[in-house]
Amino acid sequence: MSEAPVWSVDPRTGEHRAKVTAEATAADVDTAVRAAHATRDALADRPTRAAFLRTATAELEAAREEIVAEADAETALGTVRLNGELARTCTQLRAFADVVDAGEYLDVIIDHPDDAIVPPVPDLRRYKVPLGVVAVYAASNFPLAFSVPGGDTASALAAGCPVVVKAHPDHPATSELVLAALRKAAAAHGLPETVISVVHGFDAGLALIRHPLVAAAGFTGSVRGGRALFDAAAARPTPIPFHGELGSLNPVVVTRAAAADRAEEIGAGLAGSMTLGVGQFCVKPGLVLVPEGTDGDHLVDTLSQSVAATAPGVLLDHRMRDNFLAGIAERLGLPGVDAPVTAGADGDHGVRAGVLSVSAAALAASGTHDALLEECFGPVTVVARYTDDGQVNAVLDRLPGNLTATLHVSPRESEGEGDAGALLARLTELAGRIVVDGWPTGVAVAPAQHHGGPYPSTTSTSTSVGTTAIERWLRPVAYQNTPEALLPPELRDANPLGLPRRVDGRREV
Template structure:
């Protein structure tokens, strides 16, 4: 049977650009996974791992013009946006290298024997080991930072796990280019190139999650696709952890006082956030609770002016464009849904931004309007006009889990007066990142970052961004009453590797 070709497509025209690969057969998926598994011992040296991550970052930077050109041709995201994304991608590779060198991620814990304890305590020494081969499923909307060289790959490699990446069909040429750069960096670091594998095709993605040598998986994408893979991971003879980011509404609550104090600023900021990247960010604010009355009217007026001045844009592919246009039309047909700026088709290949409004009373109980509580991928948000805090609480109580939740407060409310504390208490259970007087688009790679949230935002309680993203790919192992010469160096009494550790409850050094 002939191989199925994989084509690179220009979303600006819908035309095929070039044939870049073929969909992987089951045999080819098996070969990629086995090559990755064979590379596992070579990744054990932390010094080599750190050097590899930095070399990979240098290789991507060195080929930056080619990488950005390839990604723009396949995503229409624009050189400016993609140059920034490339910088973010290489920064997280280097940040992971620093984490590997520092060693605290190993979480070394030592409790010396204590015969006087009740019950008597043996000598216990614990640290963390890599889980094994990790399957990474690339995102459509971030062809670099959440794809082949992205955060899942960087954190898995940092943990000592080789990866096999399932390329996203929206940017196969970019994926091939980035994979080649990572493999070259691996070989230059003394590692086998199989440490980073790449496969294409829907069936290949299923074969990958089912492969018995795959130990964990990371995914960024839709609820439907992520849930299907999540179920496959759980249905295996030996289930594996599946760390999926599936979708998020990212609610925003604007207090009455905040709308009265700075309606124009909030409207302008919301417009910028919801249209950023043509509304294709996973943390786009998709539902905004704003007060009824004059203050809320002023906010809507500001939002109307700002969104009306935004330009039509190209979505990542024509399927997404069609889904966006159809989704907006379905929402517009609901009773009491208005559209001060109607989103939808901006031309044969583009979409225009807009927003919908609806009274909060329509969303406080189950019904037709539940559609407004589902993510609509693209440049649209829903402004829900509430009468009082009771309606805010009732709407929020019906929301699923989210990556982010935002509250816009007046100055006095930030000092502990008014609705500030109450609104924070309402939104905190809904999300993994809570913002005050900011906008959720833009996810820094700081150590304290959390990019995750209650289901369906993610399938776990971990983060896919920031220093602690590495924890997904590690498992703890404890040694009991083991002679010192038999212990791994990380746990030996003399601490020959100079690692941070907690000994008898005290953090050292």
């Protein structure tokens, strides 16, 4: 029996473009993981790793035209968006190269012996070491920044962990193209090309999470798929860390004073955010609490006009399109739900953006409207109209964990007047990133960034964006009373590698 083919599909037409490869068998996955495991020593040299990541950036940029064209053909995301995404991907790789060079991520701590403390402190030296082979599950909606060359891969390689990526079926040709660029960069620095590998197929993804040499996993996708892998990671004879991003509603609260102050600005900004990328961003604002009354009406009217003027778009694949249309139909069937702008099909392949509206009282009252409290992947948002802060809090009480939460306030509220501070504290309980007077779409790659949140938005407290993402793939080790000659160079008193560290409670740079 022949292996199942992996096809590149045009989402604009639904037609097969080309056969890319075949789905990986369990034996293929085993070969890829074992080959990756064998490269750990080669990845151990920090200067080589940093140089590899910078050369990977150069190789991706050199192949920019081909990569963007292939990604657009497979995702319909558009060349402007994809050029920006490739730039973001390269920014991530360069940032992690800088992190590796600096060495601060190793978190070196040295405590010399001290008999005056009870109990006495022996000679203790602590730093962090790589976990081992990392499995990365690529995202559908970011064929570059959260896929084969994306943040999970970049941070794992920076930590010294080889990577096996389970490619997303929506962009297999793009995955193979960027894999070739990364492997070319590895070869340029004498690294085995198997420091990074790609496998395709649903069964391959299951075999990967269960492989005994896989030490950790990163995932970006749906609640259903992520939870299945999370459970599989926990059910292994030796459970492993599973850093999954599963789904998020990303609530927005507009105070009454903010609606009075800038209804048009907020309405137009919301329309741009919730339709960006045809609504296929994990941080799309999916639920917006807007006050009842004239100012709130003005905001919703502006939102509706802007959304109605938005051109139809194509979702990443027909399965997502079918789920989006089914989700809209389900929500429209709920009592008290109106559609200021009706989302729906546009021809055989496209979709139109829409807005749903419901009272906050109905949303908070019972389980009848639970579907409105779940992410609907695509260009739609739910506006819940509230009469008082009690209704706002009642709705927030029903929300699960989120990646982001947004608060829009008036100038006076931003200076401390009113209850904005209490609302901000309430939203902090629900999300990993709090946005004030802005929109959550657009996640900056910066050291202070946090892209994660309470379950089900993510399965861990870590971030998948920003340089602290490297921490997911490391574990601490302490050496006690170890002779200097036997210590790793990172922990020796002479500090031969020039690393930043803390010695006897004092920072040394």
